Amino acid sequence: MAWVYVIQNPEGRFYIGMTTDLEQRLVDHNTGLSVWTKYRGPWKLIWSQQCPTISEARKLENQLKRQGRGNGFYKAIGLTPPSGS
DSSP states (O other): OEEEEEEEOTTOOEEEEEESOHHHHHHHHHTTOSTTTTTTOOOEEEEEEEESSHHHHHHHHHHHHHTTTSHHHHHHHTOOOOTTO
16 A cells, blocks of 8 residues: 655645655654755645555656646645636
């Protein structure tokens, strides 16, 4: 089993990732163990989906990343885009 997740910081930035241990990965992001998110937190989990295999999780992660931050991304995770998008 694996998870695909989206976290967001107070500035509204998103990070999309994949993990086999969602709780520990969120701790990693908020304690500086993840390079890109280290100085941009605190991070809050806003969406996650469990996948039966790592391969399927990787495909979903890449699909979300290809969406950019446009309407397709927001639709995929069930959020309303901010006005002006």
